[in-house]
Structure formats: structure tokens, C-alpha cells
Amino acid sequence: MKQKLGRWLIPVVGGLAFVYLLVPIAYIFAFSFNDAGRTNLEWRGFTWDNWANPCGAPAVCESLANSIQVGVVATVFATALGTCIAIGLVRYRFRFRNLTDVLIILPLATPEVVLGASLLAQFLNLGWELGYGTIVISHVVFCMSFVIVTVRARVSSLDPRLEEAAADLYASPRTTFWKVTFPLLIPGIVAAALLSFAMSFDDFIITNFNSGNYQTFPKFIYVAATRGIPAQANVIGSAMFLLALIVVIIGQVMAHRKRKALEQAQ
Amino acid sequence: MSSPVMTKEGKVRDLRSKEEIRAERRKGRTGVYLVLPGLLVLVLFFALPVVVLLAMSLYTRPPGAEIGQFVPALQFSNYATVLGAYWPELMRSFGFALIATTLALIIGYPMAYLVAVRLRERKLLQGILLVLLIAPFFSSFILRTQSWKQILADEGFVAQTLKAVGLLASDGHLTATAFAVVAGLTYNFLPFMVLPIYANLERLDTRLLEAAGDLYASPLTTFRKVTLPLSAPGVFAGTLLTFIPAAGDYVNAALLGNNRNTTMIGQVIDSRFFRVIDYPGAAALSFVLMVSILILVTVYIRKFGTKDLM
Numbered sequence: 001m002k003q004k005l006g007r008w009l010i011p012v013v014g015g016l017a018f019v020y021l022l023v024p025i026a027y028i029f030a031f032s033f034n035d036a037g038r039t040n041l042e043w044r045g046f047t048w049d050n051w052a053n054p055c056g057a058p059a060v061c062e063s064l065a066n067s068i069q070v071g072v073v074a075t076v077f078a079t080a081l082g083t084c085i086a087i088g089l090v091r092y093r094f095r096f097r098n099l100t101d102v103l104i105i106l107p108l109a110t111p112e113v114v115l116g117a118s119l120l121a122q123f124l125n126l127g128w129e130l131g132y133g134t135i136v137i138s139h140v141v142f143c144m145s146f147v148i149v150t151v152r153a154r155v156s157s158l159d160p161r162l163e164e165a166a167a168d169l170y171a172s173p174r175t176t177f178w179k180v181t182f183p184l185l186i187p188g189i190v191a192a193a194l195l196s197f198a199m200s201f202d203d204f205i206i207t208n209f210n211s212g213n214y215q216t217f218p219k220f221i222y223v224a225a226t227r228g229i230p231a232q233a234n235v236i237g238s239a240m241f242l243l244a245l246i247v248v249i250i251g252q253v254m255a256h257r258k259r260k261a262l263e264q265a266q
Numbered sequence: 267m268s269s270p271v272m273t274k275e276g277k278v279r280d281l282r283s284k285e286e287i288r289a290e291r292r293k294g295r296t297g298v299y300l301v302l303p304g305l306l307v308l309v310l311f312f313a314l315p316v317v318v319l320l321a322m323s324l325y326t327r328p329p330g331a332e333i334g335q336f337v338p339a340l341q342f343s344n345y346a347t348v349l350g351a352y353w354p355e356l357m358r359s360f361g362f363a364l365i366a367t368t369l370a371l372i373i374g375y376p377m378a379y380l381v382a383v384r385l386r387e388r389k390l391l392q393g394i395l396l397v398l399l400i401a402p403f404f405s406s407f408i409l410r411t412q413s414w415k416q417i418l419a420d421e422g423f424v425a426q427t428l429k430a431v432g433l434l435a436s437d438g439h440l441t442a443t444a445f446a447v448v449a450g451l452t453y454n455f456l457p458f459m460v461l462p463i464y465a466n467l468e469r470l471d472t473r474l475l476e477a478a479g480d481l482y483a484s485p486l487t488t489f490r491k492v493t494l495p496l497s498a499p500g501v502f503a504g505t506l507l508t509f510i511p512a513a514g515d516y517v518n519a520a521l522l523g524n525n526r527n528t529t530m531i532g533q534v535i536d537s538r539f540f541r542v543i544d545y546p547g548a549a550a551l552s553f554v555l556m557v558s559i560l561i562l563v564t565v566y567i568r569k570f571g572t573k574d575l576m
Binding site: 248256 | 295296297298299300301303304305307308309311312313314315316318319322373374376377379380381384389393395396397398399400401402403404405406407408409410411412413414415416417419421453456457506510511513514515516517521531532535536539545548549552553555556559560563
């Protein structure tokens with residue numbers, strides 16, 4: 001009896017938890033087809049119009065374009081700076097190494113509202129005008145820690161014998177890095193960049209503190225929430241979700257193929 | 267830096283990890299050049315802002331000054347003022363975050379176990395569920411929170427059904443309650459709980475579970491004595507990744523709560539900054555929040571911590 005209970009308990013609880021996780025996403029998707037008019041609160045009938053014309057509601061696409069632009073620029077900087085730090089920290093000894101460690105971990109242990117508030121205090125202090133520039137800076141700061149943690153794990157798990165083999169074959173340190181180390185790090189760097197973009201794209205709290213009048217997609221939805229979110233926002237949300245799903249599935253399939261190929265080779 | 271030491275058995279053992287030994291061979295300036303640009307960003311836009319925040323928390327508004335005009339001072343009474351006024355919100359934030367973290371652990375652990383252990387042989391289903399686990403990261407979290415608001419709304423299907431069955435009083439609400447805020451927090455940070463536990467359970471050697479069973483351990487005992495201790499680092503990371511953002515969150519409280527008994531500290535900091543234009547008060551509260559979390563996290567790490575967190 002007890003055995004049976006144990007066998008069923010986990011799939012049932014786990015399955016229900018997945019439903020809990022996906023209900024709002026299904027809701028967003030369903031209501032992207034709602035013939036909503038201005039407030040997308042109750043079901044008024046099926047339509048393709050929102051998908052045919054996702055920029056139909058004012059400010060939806062402008063804020064989306066802004067968010068993508070911020071996300072891309074912040075990701076490029078965060079990934080470049082973070083990757084360098086990760087390599088430096090794992091592979092080299094230098095002074096201030098422990099200090100650097102603390103400075104990386106602390107932003108991860110700081111709630112967003114405090115990061116946002118401290119950056120705002122800094123910008124007010126410097127007298128900088130809030131807008132595109134200040135958002136990008138704040139996103140680079142909080143994305144960088146995630147990049148460092150992700151890439152660092154990859155650098156630490158690299159088999160050092162590969163680099164030693166390259167050195168044994170008379171490759172210069174520079175050649176070894178670009179021909180051996182870096183290509184091995186690419187999956188980690190790509191994962192870090194994707195994570196960084198997702199964090200930046202979805203960030204509301206830090207952005208809200210440091211954006212002034214600059215509109216981003218999360219900010220637009222938050223403000224619109226009080227008046228009713230246009231169905232076009234659901235279209236964008238669903239489309240982003242589907243796009244990410246496709247990217248992740250392609251990644252999974254490629255990893256699966258690679259595994260298969262490796263198994264066969266052995 | 268530690269050097270080779272003699273162990274009890276008299277063997278010479280090098281305490282440094284292989285990684286450290288290798289790294290030592292490559293001293294030099296390259297490391298500094300690699301780290302310097304990023305470090306500069308962290309110093310200028312993380313460390314320094316925290317110092318500015320601390321300084322600003324002690325500013326004072328001279329009599330007769332305009333709104334938003336503050337002068338540097340050492341007015342420590344700012345802290346007493348805001349703590350006196352917002353102590354309940356601060357405690358509530360930690361309370362909500364604690365409940366949400368506990369719930370996320372109770373819900374998230376079976377999810378992680380299901381995907382990582384039970385479905386280990388069924389790669390396709392495992393892959394699909396893993397994708398679904400990461401997927402919420404890519405759909406706007408404010409949009410999802412707002413969806414909960416609409417799903418749980420008074421005229422919505424869920425509330426109506428609960429009322430029909432009698433589980434909810436006919437004049438009861440699901441939204442604008444503490445319940446909704448905690449449910450929202452649990453929901454939003456659930457993947458942060460599940461993913462680290464998953465990463466840990468994925469490496470779990472199931473033969474150990476069989477061995478425990480062979481030794482007549484009940485499934486519950488096996489879980490308590492084998493599975494849980496082995497996945498402790500994942501649970502540890504997951505609870506931190508859930509608790510810290512939940513304690514500072516204000517989107518859930520703003521969208522799913524009310525103005526009476528669900529206000530969280532993040533909302534107060536936001537409104538002190540932008541509505542009341544009380545920079546010192548907002549800065550003081552931010553600083554209190556940051557320090558309290560750091561203290562809590564440190565105590566937690568000391569008590570349950572493992573070294574291989576990162």
C-alpha cells in the first residue's frame with residue numbers, strides 16, 4: 001500500500017506542479033486570440049486579428065523594440081566582460097582576487113529593489129539623466145554576475161590535458177587559447193548570453209528605478225495593467241515564448257544527436 | 267596560500283586543488299587585464315552605488331528646502347524613523363518570502379525528482395518537461411502575474427467554482443489577498459527552486475536507492491537518509507535563489523495584493539523614491555533590506571552551507 005502510494009505520489013504532485021507552472025502561459029496564449037477591443041479581461045470570441053496586426057495597439061511594438069535593443073546591447077557587454085572575468089578568475093592568480101569574488105557574488109545576493117535603488121542613488125548623485133544609457137548600465141551590472149557564474153563553471157570543468165596537449169604540440173599560448181580553449185567555451189558563453197538576454201528582457205524592478213521615461217516591454221505591461229492590457233501584448237508574450245521554445249528544442253535535438261554520434265563513435 | 271602538509275598517516279599531501287596548482291604556473295599580468303574592465307564596472311556601478319546609498323540614507327532635508335532637495339549629513343535618526351513606520355512591511359516581506367520559499371520547495375522537489383530520476387530512462391519526456399521548466403523564463407513575468415490576477419478574479423471561473431462548491435464565502439475574494447500574493451511569489455520563483463535541485467538529482471546514483479531498499483529501508487527512510495542529503499546542495503541553492511528575490515519583490519504584491527495587509531517592503535521603497543520623494547528614507551530602507559538579507563544568508567550558509575555552491 002505504502003509502496004504504491006509512493007510510486008504515484010511523485011508523478012501526480014509533479015504533474016500538478018507542471019500544470020500550475022503552465023496555466024498562466026496557456027491563459028496568455030488563449031487570450032492572444034481574444035476579440036478583446038481595448039481591455040482584454042473577458043473572453044469575447046476568437047479572432048486572428050491580434051496576430052495579424054501585433055503592432056495594432058499603441059506603444060506595444062515601440063516598447064518591444066526598446067526592450068530588444070537594451071537586451072542585445074546589455075548582453076553583448078555583460079557577456080564580453082563576464083567571460084573575461086570568468087577566465088581570469090579560474091586560470092590566474094592575482095591580487096584582489098578575493099575582492100573580485102565578493103563583488104561578483106554580492107549582486108546575486110542583493111534583491112533587485114536594492115540594486116535598483118542604489119544605482120538610482122548613484123545616477124542622481126552623478127546628475128546623469130535617466131534613460132537608455134542608465135538602463136543599459138544597470139542591466140550590464142546584474143547580467144554580468146550571471147554570465148560569470150555560468151561561464152566559470154564551464155572553464156573549471158574544462159579538461160586541462162587538452163591545453164597541455166596543444167602546448168606539447170608547440171602551439172603558442174595564444175594559439176592554444178583560440179584553437180582549443182575558446183571553442184570549448186562557446187556552449188557555455190552562448191548559454192550565458194541567452195540567460196543574460198532573458199534576464200534583461202524580462203527585468204522590471206531595476207529598470208523601473210533607472211529608466212526615467214524610457215519605455216520597455218515589462219514597464220509597458222505594468223503600467224497598462226491598471227487600465228487593461230491590450231491583446232497585442234499577449235501576442236508578443238506568446239510569440240517570444242514560442243520562439244524561445246523553438247530555440248531550446250533545437251538545442252536539445254542537437255545535443256541529442258551529438259550524444260548519439262558520440263555513442264556510435266565509441 | 268597553503269603548501270604541502272604532512273597528514274596523520276605521514277604522507278605528504280598537497281592541500282591545493284589541481285586547478286589551483288595549475289593556475290599558479292600562470293601568474294603574470296594577463297589575469298589582471300582580463301578581470302580589470304569588468305571589475306571596474308562592478309566597482310563603479312555596484313560597490314560605489316551601495317556606498318552612495320548608505321550616504322544618502324543619512325541625508326537630511328533642511329527646513330524650507332524644496333521637495334527632493336537634500337543635503338549630506340549624518341542623520342542616523344532616518345533609520346529609526348523608517349523602521350518605526352515600516353517595521354510591519356519589512357517583517358511581512360520576510361514572512362511572505364519564507365512561506366513562498368517553503369511552498370516552492372514542497373512543490374518543486376517532486377517536480378525535480380520526477381524529471382531527474384523517474385524519467386531518467388525516458389529521454390524524450392524528460393527533455394520536454396525540462397523545456398517546459400525553462401520556458402517561463404521567456405514569457406514576461408509581469409504578463410504571467412497579471413494573468414493570475416485575471417484567472418483568480420472575482421467574476422472568473424476559479425472563484426465562481428469555489429463559491430459554488432462552498433469553499434469560498436459568497437462575498438470572498440481570491441485576488442487582493444495575502445494568499446494571492448504568496449501564491450504569486452511561489453509561482454514566479456518556482457523555476458529558481460526546481461532547476462538547482464534538478465541539476466543535483468540528475469547526478470544521483472539510483473543504485474544507492476536500491477541498496478537502501480535492499481537493506482529494508484522504507485521508501486520514506488530512503489528519501490530521508492539517502493536522497494535528501496545527497497541533493498542538499500541543490501536544495502540549498504534553490505532556497506537562496508527563491509528567498510532573496512521574493513523578499514525584495516513588489517510586483518506580486520502590487521498586482522495581486524491590496525493596500526491594507528499585503529504591502530511589501532519593495533513597494534514602500536519604490537513609493538518613498540518616486541511618489542513621496544523621500545530619498546533618505548528610501549535609501550535607509552533599501553540598506554536595511556540588503557543588510558538583513560546578507561545576515562540571514564550568512565547565518566543560513568554557516569548552518570547548512572556546502573562549499574560547492576557555485
